[in-house]
Amino acid sequence: MSTNFGYAGNMSEVSEIDEAEWALWVDFVRVQQELARELDRRLQRDAGISQGDYGVMLALFEAPDRRLRPSALGDAIGWEKSRLSHQLTRMVARGLVEREECDTDGRGSWVVLTRDGRRALLRAMRDHARDIRSLFLDLLEPDEKRAIADATSRVLDRLGAPSRLGAA
Amino acid sequence: MSTNFGYAGNMSEVSEIDEAEWALWVDFVRVQQELARELDRRLQRDAGISQGDYGVMLALFEAPDRRLRPSALGDAIGWEKSRLSHQLTRMVARGLVEREECDTDGRGSWVVLTRDGRRALLRAMRDHARDIRSLFLDLLEPDEKRAIADATSRVLDRLGAPSRLGAA
């Protein structure tokens, strides 16, 4: 993926975008990919789970009564129902979560952590935030944080996506 | 994927990362995803190709003699050989590129654009850069561009990944 243009040539002739702006764009895309890849690798290595697993399990862990209906879980982490359903199928197969019958709604079910899932999550939580800090947050100057926060929320706004920080 | 924690609660108790920094991280990840998704959607709609297709074809288009060995192509766009091989298999099936025998190295082959591939690429180039500008570059203030450029190249440096801009 990545809108990787793979060269540093003269896009300007076709696009009105100069070299510096292309470099900015390419690096901006690239840094995300590399960060996600590295964080995923560490999560996998240290806790044996993917980022998807982590998000799902954290949402369950934080839920009242440690359980959620798939739809509520999907809302919590911003996933489509189909994606979540496939993910849950795989996680059940790997013993990280279980589905339980739902008494009040015959269509639905509850999703709950297994003992193994809970153990993997706790291990992951210990390290993941620390990695995000050391690979990203700790490398930014205060004014850079401000600039990135402003810029990203403005772009998200333009895209019609919700921002944590609110539009600039 | 996305390191989506799915909630805005008190991560600080587990991570030493405050609310504002979490919001920054979440938005930073999010904006990439949304940008990639939107650009992909437009590329697909306007030219019938994916971002992967686009990157591959642009590299071929820019190459001397309009052809590359798979390994050189992989280097150009930063892809692993296996990923590229699968991608090329699919693109051949869709008629966007062809493989040709390589005389000088019995193991390898050349990858070349087909007429259809070239046509799709030209159509895509007309619009893609404009979209990147309108969805991203045009929304940034000069000082924000500087801050993002500095920060991303520093993070890439930390990750051991090459940066277009050079480390800060």
Place this chain on the structure above:
DNA sequence: TCGAAGTTGTTGACGTGTCATCATAACTCA
């Protein structure tokens, strides 16, 4: 209360990315 409409969730098909493995060809150097 009954039927249409909406909700919940699963499934299959397909494109995509990674890893491990393999076959083949090229290189290296004793």
Place this chain on the structure above:
DNA sequence: TGAGTTATGATGACACGTCAACAACTTCGA
């Protein structure tokens, strides 16, 4: 020159994401 090493590239197995279709259940209005 020939055996071991390295490079090129394809492949199969599997994880993941999206879309469209579907089944099952609930809700709501006449």
